Amino acid sequence: MPPPADPALVDKLVLANRILYRQGVVDGFGHVSARHDRSSEHFLLARNMAPALVRRDDMVTFDLAGEPLDAAGRRVYLERFIHAGIYRARPDIHAVVHSHSPGVIPFGVTQQPLRPVFHMAGFLGEGTALFEIRDVAGDTDLLVSDGRLGAALATALGMRSTVLMRGHGSTVVGASVEQAVYRANYAEVNARLQLQAKQLGEVIYLNVEEAAKAATSNDSQVARVWELWTREIGTIE
Amino acid sequence: MPPPADPALVDKLVLANRILYRQGVVDGFGHVSARHDRSSEHFLLARNMAPALVRRDDMVTFDLAGEPLDAAGRRVYLERFIHAGIYRARPDIHAVVHSHSPGVIPFGVTQQPLRPVFHMAGFLGEGTALFEIRDVAGDTDLLVSDGRLGAALATALGMRSTVLMRGHGSTVVGASVEQAVYRANYAEVNARLQLQAKQLGEVIYLNVEEAAKAATSNDSQVARVWELWTREIGTIE
Amino acid sequence: MPPPADPALVDKLVLANRILYRQGVVDGFGHVSARHDRSSEHFLLARNMAPALVRRDDMVTFDLAGEPLDAAGRRVYLERFIHAGIYRARPDIHAVVHSHSPGVIPFGVTQQPLRPVFHMAGFLGEGTALFEIRDVAGDTDLLVSDGRLGAALATALGMRSTVLMRGHGSTVVGASVEQAVYRANYAEVNARLQLQAKQLGEVIYLNVEEAAKAATSNDSQVARVWELWTREIGTIE
């Protein structure tokens, strides 16, 4: 069992849950985790519940096999293996958002990558990865519900920021909670813009160089929007 | 006259009315019923009123012919026969939602079934049924306003979860109030996703096996979203 | 000068202004009027202001030439002639809504009529009329800003419920304030459904017989939705 996580990280993760609900990235389903700040072999994720209702006391500590260490009888998410798989494969990642973000789903089920329509989505410069669970496990309930599927998802993700999950949703990763929430929000915004732009004609996407530069610039501005989003949530418990 | 229904069921039905309004599944019109918990030959449905305003005292008990037993002069819905017809034909069904859910209507009027775009809509695995009232009754006001039309609608529904009603709306059924509300909400969400996905290209829907497995998994998670939805409604009267 | 209007009518008209804003039928622009209940040669319409802010004291009485009788220096709407023209031409009409209702505008500018996609829009059974101001007055600011234009608009409307105004908006009429508000709301809803349905395939609209029957049925249910809408507005001043 790792030492207690920084209370500021726990607060940030509670806020992330509520912000993602307010943005419409998650509804009653979806989840967001953070790698433990004092043990890179652990991560924090709420017990099985709607993100909008998460409070400090609802956080559970998991190891990188997806096993809860302090659930104390509380139900945990079936898909904790999404988070475990990614934290194992990507030491650079400190936060993971899994959602059924509605604008993004049409891209996964038509096997089309998201590409950056505007600079806010520079993190999509390399395009999105695609996870087709049928290739790994045949006909399933679509859920990433064991360690093998979690590992396969992480492999599909590779070094990208976002993986589309056909028939299911998407997963977005970040170097911090703030960055992962920023990316999950703008992946959704970009998806809606991309669908609309395609209806108008040939779309000029950011090229790889532009996207990389834009992503770097945006990273210096995340605090601006995080301040807004946390102020809109107000006090947490 | 059956014995009084469980107050917990009445509360659940009041909540369902308000949740469906908050989700945009119903507007000033639409209705949701529950089979009586102590008499399978009866069901509960509000008097003729906007779902958002329903309170405990507004519930009326109906028999399976669609006759109100305790209306005491209160107006009842013209379309109570939707509910009566389905409860007669489907002993497995304990709740029925009828609505003009906007994302779904374009599918009915173009005679295209809803199909599951994502796992949340696994209950659509068999596709939706279609009710064309012209085939049964010629040119009407589109309303299911007598027992014969109710029976015809139930026949069109068959063993599926959802029937599209051309030029009118749709009806979704469930084994519980929670499940019917869940399905009505995600039928609407799936419809919007299906329209968007079709604009992007060839859609890979869940196949029948995937849909069945997803539906089973989701049924174990309905309580999570029901907790959120009821908390958002707050106290009822 | 006619005798004072029924205070209940004034209240209804204040409510109509605010309901139409809440529905998104009007924004800061648009207006709704009612024929005077004690003088068919007059109508009530707010002074020049945003509908959401209208209060009882803001009502002005106009004659059927569009002249205000008790403005007492208050600015009046440039387009009061829409209302005057229609009340002159249509004795059956007691309320008029003019708006830039967003779903409807794409139909006017592509010269396509709204047609009833679902029974709630039975009042569109005859299809919508189209007013092309260029045919009457050449290149203008698009506003119906004098009596001649008001008369031309009323001629275009004919005996229908709704006229699309190319490059401008639309006008919907009713036999009562409640009916006009109901129609303005469901014209907007129907427009959005019609656009979406056309993207899916060939649309089966209500035929003329179905539409007429549905319109009659709906008219008996308007009170249900009016109760909801007025409850949501709450107290007026």
Added chain:
Amino acid sequence: MPPPADPALVDKLVLANRILYRQGVVDGFGHVSARHDRSSEHFLLARNMAPALVRRDDMVTFDLAGEPLDAAGRRVYLERFIHAGIYRARPDIHAVVHSHSPGVIPFGVTQQPLRPVFHMAGFLGEGTALFEIRDVAGDTDLLVSDGRLGAALATALGMRSTVLMRGHGSTVVGASVEQAVYRANYAEVNARLQLQAKQLGEVIYLNVEEAAKAATSNDSQVARVWELWTREIGTIE
């Protein structure tokens, strides 16, 4: 350093920030400025922060090179050069809105101008300009982050009201804060209408004469909607 700006102008600019957020024209990003009322060589713009949170004390005075005069250590927006460049080039302009207004972006990335679908958007009569930053500076982070880029943007804008910025957003200008906010709002509304109308068929846009006349008429009505918008914001600090 110019004399202090009129407190009424500062208030108006605070309101503009919050109104634009409420309208969805800006989100956590975007900014609005006003030319100084007592020195045409200066302008007011908030420090680097989310528009929704701007208060009186957050205003900074800039010169037309984009240099802050009284930042006192506060961070300023990277893109203040958008504002500086336009105030230099356009003496007629007294307010500038830069945003990632979502309806507008699909037009920029497909190199299609906005054109006036309805009279409210008469200010778009000449069509929108297009700024392709690649033509000026090659592969960048898309941001207008120095004086040369600001000047190039102003050149692209020319004498129009609106310039689309490919892969980034748009900038709208006005002779007053109220007019710029009005235009930014209706550019967004018009963009959504234009996309929808194009899906229905051939669009009849306002011609140049109609657009000019409509723009003149609308300018006399801006106070109506400004009253509504400021009332909805309420008290500022």
